[in-house]
Amino acid sequence: MIFHTVLNNKKKIHSDWLQEEVINLGDTTFVIPANYQYEILEVTEKYIARPDILSKDIYGDALYGDLLCELNGISNPFELNAGMLLIIPSPDNIMDFMYNPSVD
Secondary structure, three states, rough: OOOOOHOOOOEEEEOOOOOOOOOOOOOEEEEOOOOOOEEEEEHHHHOOOOOOHHHHHHHOOOOOHHHHHHHHOOOHHHOOOOEEEEEOOOOHHHHHHHHHHHHO
């Protein structure tokens, strides 16, 4: 699950094979700030394989499901299972995780 805002923050590279600009999917998606507030949450049945619902319930927007997965070492949202413990950044800190390549 990749949201368009995550893709929009990735750099574009030129593909010689396609002869056009393409999104570099291997580019950095987020950064972990030096100091941030978080809670530990145990995944319940409601959130099995649904980081989008978890994000919506915590932050009011499904946008951060990818970030929650990446931060917790989950490469596939179907790996999200009941009983897992997740680091959940505070809503006050969540935007600090969004990588913006134009700032570099």
